[in-house]
Amino acid sequence: MDEEAWRADRAREFASLNGRHVQSWIGVEFALRENTPDAGPHVFRDPAVPCLQLWGLQAVLADGRFGIGTYQHHDCWGLWKDTDTRVQDPDHWREPHSGTRWRVLDDELPVGPITEVTVYGDEGVVAEVRLTIGGRPLLLVAGEADETWSGELQFLRLDESVLAFTDPAKAAGMPWTTPRGRLEIL
Template sequence: MTPTWLLDTARAFTSLRGRRVESWTGVEMAFREDPPRFTDPGVHCLQLLGLRAQMDSGRVLTITTYQYDSPDDLLFGLRPNPDYDVSDDGSHRGSYRWRALTELPTGRVDDVATFRDEGVLAEIRLQIEGQPLLLIAGEFDETPEGGLLLHPLDDSVLAFTEPGAAERAPWTTPRNPTRTTDAEL
């Protein structure tokens, strides 16, 4: 049985159906740190500390991760976080930068699906004006050989505008998300 708090978190995201996203901003994290590089030819997503959607009603939806201490591991999931201010306060430098995320789709949210894994809300799949946006709790790490590996259920928000890129990415462990059904919500 899915815990109530996890279903409440999923409901907060599914309530976006029919709403409009006017713009996105966020704190982007570099894929490589020395020197900081925010793009990589092999990476087809954004790695974010936090993501902010400006909604049509003037409301702001901030998406961050939360820590969940499972019996076997330290895991992170996605959550709406009204207390976290993702803004340009001038403190984001070096491996972090605040910016408008114009590559993310805007418009009417046609559909929202939430997926859980290992007891956390692991993924959110949005359709916005017919364009996909996949959000995943995870993080990139640079290998000693200079490659990049993805860790699922880690403390960043990964934003994929092409969901197939997430399937092709080099994950350290398999992703096994289970969709939260409408009957559960």
């Protein structure tokens, strides 16, 4: 199968969510910062960061589960339907996985019927997926927050985490290391 057909199949998998119902969310969150003197060994939240940074995310649907993770394609990462079931196992994410934590995300991510799915490509991968769930937006971006030596965060697109934004406008204002302007609807 050629690369474009493979990416089109990934886009169709996300499109299959339209009309389904999200009952709950679980995810494995990556720390934004590690070993900070003021906040302890791992910082998962920062008021200046308008998204969750996740190793994997799983929607618990009325008719099953839909995992969301990333895949590597050449030097970029994209989003895909992930069948890795480790997201379902909170015990797997206890020590020694100290930079991660397993969480139920129902208070942060929208639940309800999915009424819109738009899949965006960039650099040959599924770069972003925008969903409307229960009337609320959710933007998923293949990317990552990277802590610099000075302690600042820079945001990388097409990287190995799933960034979840409940306000897509905030994603547009992020200090991305590469521009988001090349997105194409798949």
